[in-house]
Amino acid sequence: TEGRAYYSFLIEHNPPALAYDPRLPLLFAFDFNRSPGVAVVSQEQALRDVMVDECVRCGRAGAGSAGDKCRHCGSLLPLATCTCVIGEVHIPSGSNTTMVCTRLGRDWAHHKGPVICFGDATGGAKKSSSVEGSDWDLIRAYLGRDFPQASFEVDRANPAERARVNAVNFRACNAAGERRLFVDPQKAPNLLRDLNGQLVVEGGTGELDKDSDKTIGHAADGVGYQIHKLYPAEFG
Numbered sequence: 001t002e003g004r005a006y007y008s009f010l011i012e013h014n015p016p017a018l019a020y021d022p023r024l025p026l027l028f029a030f031d032f033n034r035s036p037g038v039a040v041v042s043q044e045q046a047l048r049d050v051m052v053d054e055c056v057r058c059g060r061a062g063a064g065s066a067g068d069k070c071r072h073c074g075s076l077l078p079l080a081t082c083t084c085v086i087g088e089v090h091i092p093s094g095s096n097t098t099m100v101c102t103r104l105g106r107d108w109a110h111h112k113g114p115v116i117c118f119g120d121a122t123g124g125a126k127k128s129s130s131v132e133g134s135d136w137d138l139i140r141a142y143l144g145r146d147f148p149q150a151s152f153e154v155d156r157a158n159p160a161e162r163a164r165v166n167a168v169n170f171r172a173c174n175a176a177g178e179r180r181l182f183v184d185p186q187k188a189p190n191l192l193r194d195l196n197g198q199l200v201v202e203g204g205t206g207e208l209d210k211d212s213d214k215t216i217g218h219a220a221d222g223v224g225y226q227i228h229k230l231y232p233a234e235f236g
Contacts, residue, residue, distance in 0.1 A: 026041065
């Protein structure tokens with residue numbers, strides 16, 4: 001894990017596949033870029049067989065796995081709510097926001113439940129999208145054609161980079177050793193590459209290395225905005 005930004009995410013703890021649940025909200029996470037153009041698709045799913053550190057009934061640690069009985073008091077451990085990445089958009093070059101939205105519509109227009117959008121608050125102001133409006137204006141216009149039910153959870157400003165990375169690491173594995181971030185390796189291979197390959201600047205104070213490989217890290221940035229919004233790594 002030396003030099004890795006997302007050191008808590010370990011491929012050996014990642015499941016081989018994840019399923020889409022049409023009953024649950026669909027979450028879209030955006031990071032605005034041209035090469036590649038990206039979006040991450042996930043759901044907050046309640047999973048069994050995921051480690052639960054503390055039983056809510058008896059309060060003892062080492063309770064067992066979600067969906068099983070507590071090894072101390074025998075009470076049923078609730079299913080664990082996990083961030084499950086079940087898809088992505090990855091356009092290697094020449095992308096723009098409308099192309100990303102078109103791909104999302106092509107792949108997920110069958111979803112009739114809630115759709116919630118997260119992402120970079122700056123909205124890619126320097127991109128060519130400024131001719132028609134900000135990137136978020138374009139998302140509302142183009143994504144709304146296939147997902148009129150879409151809502152938006154975007155702050156006025158982005159969190160500090162380190163706070164966002166910390167949130168992803170704590171979701172991947174918290175202090176109790178509980179893992180709550182999983183990625184389908186077949187449906188979101190580029191996010192998996194980001195989580196495994198994004199480095200920090202050597203000799204720095206935790207800044208992401210965005211220069212050695214400009215094709216990596218954008219999908220992880222997008223899902224990072226979402227995770228920080230839902231599960232901020234705040235102390236005190």
